[in-house]
Amino acid sequence: MTHQEHNGIYLLRLMPGEELVETLTAFCKEQKLTGGFISGLGAVSEVELAHFNVRTKKYSTKTYTGEYEISNITGNISAEKNHLHITIGDDTFVTYAGHCNKAVADPTIEIMITPFSETHRVEDEYSSLDLLDLPNS
Numbered sequence: 001m002t003h004q005e006h007n008g009i010y011l012l013r014l015m016p017g018e019e020l021v022e023t024l025t026a027f028c029k030e031q032k033l034t035g036g037f038i039s040g041l042g043a044v045s046e047v048e049l050a051h052f053n054v055r056t057k058k059y060s061t062k063t064y065t066g067e068y069e070i071s072n073i074t075g076n077i078s079a080e081k082n083h084l085h086i087t088i089g090d091d092t093f094v095t096y097a098g099h100c101n102k103a104v105a106d107p108t109i110e111i112m113i114t115p116f117s118e119t120h121r122v123e124d125e126y127s128s129l130d131l132l133d134l135p136n137s
Contacts, residue, residue, distance in 0.1 A: 012111040020103040035119040040073035042109035049098035078119045
């Protein structure tokens with residue numbers, strides 16, 4: 001991965017074979033980023049998507065391998081974890097989307113991180129998910 005900082009915003013470029021979630025987590029720890037917004041695009045050879053069922057409180061997953069364009073990566077950073085969603089498309093222009101558990105760059109994934117103050121997550125009673133804890137101020 002290569003990266004550059006410009007006016008407080010980070011640009012990252014993953015190399016072929018680099019895994020997005022692992023790389024992003026390591027980068028945020030290295031840079032001490034505990035709050036921020038993530039957006040990106042690129043292409044991948046493998047993606048694991050997840051879908052959360054609020055009734056069963058469980059994720060289902062599906063892995064896609066092959067050549068896929070990333071039309072969008074969006075997410076946020078908190079002190080506890082990075083939360084990413086991704087939309088990928090194949091050569092027939094069919095798209096798939098969901099929570100991003102894994103994405104292997106091929107040839108690259110380009111990410112922009114806009115940091116902001118530290119944020120935290122707290123378990124939500126309704127969904128059992130760890131959601132952003134945003135007290136009114």
